[in-house]
Amino acid sequence: MAEFQEVSKQSGVHPKPAGLVLQYGTAGFRTNAEQLGHIMFRMGLLATLRSKTTKATIGVMVTASHNPEEDNGVKLVDPMGEMVTPTWEVYATQLANAEQEDLLAALKDIIEKESINMSQEANVFVGKDTRSSSARLSQAVLDGVSALGGQSKDYGLVTTPQLHYMVCCQNTQGKYGEATAEGYYKKLCQAFIQLSKNASNCTDDQKHLSVDGANGIGALKVREMESHLKKELHITLFNDGSEGKLNHQCGADFVKVQQKPPAGMKINPGERCCSYDGDADRIVYYYSDSEGIFHLLDGDKVATLISTFLKELLTQAGLDLKIAVVQTAYANGSSTNYLENTMKVIVRCTKTGVKHLHHAAQEFDIGVYFEANGHGTVLFSKAAEEKVQQLAENSSLIDEKKRAALLLQNTINVINQTVGDAISDMLLIEAILAIKGMTIQQWDAIYTDLPNRQLKVKVSDRRVIDTTDAERRAVSPAGLQEAIDSLVKKYRQARSFVRPSGTEDVVRVYAEAETQDSADDLAHEVSLAVYHLAGGVGSEPKPLH
Ligand code: NG1
Ligand code: ZN
Numbered sequence: 001m002a003e004f005q006e007v008s009k010q011s012g013v014h015p016k017p018a019g020l021v022l023q024y025g026t027a028g029f030r031t032n033a034e035q036l037g038h039i040m041f042r043m044g045l046l047a048t049l050r051s052k053t054t055k056a057t058i059g060v061m062v063t064a065s066h067n068p069e070e071d072n073g074v075k076l077v078d079p080m081g082e083m084v085t086p087t088w089e090v091y092a093t094q095l096a097n098a099e100q101e102d103l104l105a106a107l108k109d110i111i112e113k114e115s116i117n118m119s120q121e122a123n124v125f126v127g128k129d130t131r132s133s134s135a136r137l138s139q140a141v142l143d144g145v146s147a148l149g150g151q152s153k154d155y156g157l158v159t160t161p162q163l164h165y166m167v168c169c170q171n172t173q174g175k176y177g178e179a180t181a182e183g184y185y186k187k188l189c190q191a192f193i194q195l196s197k198n199a200s201n202c203t204d205d206q207k208h209l210s211v212d213g214a215n216g217i218g219a220l221k222v223r224e225m226e227s228h229l230k231k232e233l234h235i236t237l238f239n240d241g242s243e244g245k246l247n248h249q250c251g252a253d254f255v256k257v258q259q260k261p262p263a264g265m266k267i268n269p270g271e272r273c274c275s276y277d278g279d280a281d282r283i284v285y286y287y288s289d290s291e292g293i294f295h296l297l298d299g300d301k302v303a304t305l306i307s308t309f310l311k312e313l314l315t316q317a318g319l320d321l322k323i324a325v326v327q328t329a330y331a332n333g334s335s336t337n338y339l340e341n342t343m344k345v346i347v348r349c350t351k352t353g354v355k356h357l358h359h360a361a362q363e364f365d366i367g368v369y370f371e372a373n374g375h376g377t378v379l380f381s382k383a384a385e386e387k388v389q390q391l392a393e394n395s396s397l398i399d400e401k402k403r404a405a406l407l408l409q410n411t412i413n414v415i416n417q418t419v420g421d422a423i424s425d426m427l428l429i430e431a432i433l434a435i436k437g438m439t440i441q442q443w444d445a446i447y448t449d450l451p452n453r454q455l456k457v458k459v460s461d462r463r464v465i466d467t468t469d470a471e472r473r474a475v476s477p478a479g480l481q482e483a484i485d486s487l488v489k490k491y492r493q494a495r496s497f498v499r500p501s502g503t504e505d506v507v508r509v510y511a512e513a514e515t516q517d518s519a520d521d522l523a524h525e526v527s528l529a530v531y532h533l534a535g536g537v538g539s540e541p542k543p544l545h
Contacts, residue, residue, distance in 0.1 A: 138154065
């Protein structure tokens with residue numbers, strides 16, 4: 001067929017190394033950038049098919065998020081800005097792994113299965129992060145789109161959540177906002193400024209925030225946004241990419257996993273600081289106290305702050321909307337306990353990966369979802385948005401109700417509902433702290449985290465570990481869960497689980513307990529159980545102390 005001639009020709013420019021097999025993991029394909037040329041070209045092809053089938057614009061983001069600079073990756077964005085639907089993840093894996101000579105057959109197979117009308121037009125938005133390989137790889141995506149006759153728009157350097165936002169704006173014919181960087185900054189910053197007007201007596205000191213940009217795209221974009229903030233927020237930017245290496249000893253993942261401040265940042269005692277990850281879809285906060293002790297406020301603390309704020313506003317506005325917080329097994333046990341028993345909100349636990357959280361959050365009027373690592377956002381149902389809107393426009397309301405309705409309305413506008421967004425989350429968090437007149441120490445004191453530890457274990461095939469109950473229990477290999485159960489019993493307030501990573505070739509071990517020493521010991525003992533029962537490779541895991 002003539003329409004595939006260009007695909008055949010172009011695919012020769014982006015050949016697949018024979019035998020290489022990659023999976024569409026927790027967040028798309030991710031590996032060393034050298035191995036990704038053919039993947040990018042093929043994801044350009046797939047996005048074009050997805051666009052034809054949905055009759056909508058599809059997004060393709062080139063990034064490997066918090067992974068090292070040498071890596072890269074790609075993820076597809078569905079019409080409403082959400083992660084691509086699971087059936088198409090399967091197609092993505094099939095297309096990515098088809099040997100060079102089988103590519104056309106794999107493509108035609110998808111076209112047939114989905115009964116795609118190839119004369120339907122296709123539109124694809126492409127974005128990339130600051131990695132040195134991203135320019136070449138995003139060009140390969142664009143080549144894939146044009147090989148199938150699709151139209152593309154190259155947004156160049158954008159954060160992952162900005163690309164999701166553009167896709168949603170485009171497919172809602174501008175109802176969600178204007179599909180430009182300028183439109184994004186205007187929408188978010190206007191809402192932030194409106195929210196900030198409710199903060200009485202906010203001093204310059206309280207308006208100050210230190211941001212670690214992970215030497216990535218978030219740093220560039222926060223700089224671009226600054227003029228729109230009209231001095232309502234004073235940002236000092238560190239790790240802006242001018243010197244340091246992307247994600248190296250900095251960024252949200254480093255801070256969360258290492259539980260220490262990033263390199264390259266000057267931290268004064270008590271000062272509010274935050275870190276983005278390499279593509280700015282995660283954020284964590286922290287501060288150092290007067291004794292120099294580091295305090296981390298992760299995604300669970302963010303979810304608690306935001307859901308408390310929203311719950312108070314709903315009460316003040318007299319709105320009966322169902323609010324829930326969605327977490328994963330990595331959520332600190334103290335946060336779940338506080339949310340369920342003190343705040344009395346509904347809490348749901350899903351598998352790791354934002355698509356699962358996003359999906360669960362959609363079941364409520366207001367779904368606040370955050371992974372402990374700082375990826376998250378708030379979703380408002382259509383009905384909830386309409387109720388808030390009606391109330392905000394009701395001129396006969398008494399002051400308190402009106403104020404609450406307007407705050408809710410601006411919260412809806414400041415939060416990026418398509419996906420977790422470090423910049424948007426930051427603006428909401430800053431506004432809430434200002435409105436509540438709350439310091440970061442007061443926020444931190446809402447509940448006390450249980451000490452915890454995350455470790456990785458190398459095994460020969462991580463797929464031998466199968467889990468159930470939102471990954472909180474292992475059903476295989478035989479004996480592993482029993483071993484974990486008996487180790488957990490040795491410690492107070494303890495919990496532990498293991499699961500195969502969807503982005504790295506490792507098994508992740510999580511443990512929490514009453515003291516840091518117990519959490520460390522438990523994590524180590526569970527690592528040993530994984531090593532011995534699930535085919536560990538290399539040397540045996542060493543104790544942490
Ligand atoms: P994996 O590698 O599947 O654990 C990690 C994070 C996820 C998610 C993805 C995508 C942890 C424990 N896991 O997934 O939460 O953010 O990366 O970036 O943080
Ligand atoms: Zn990320």
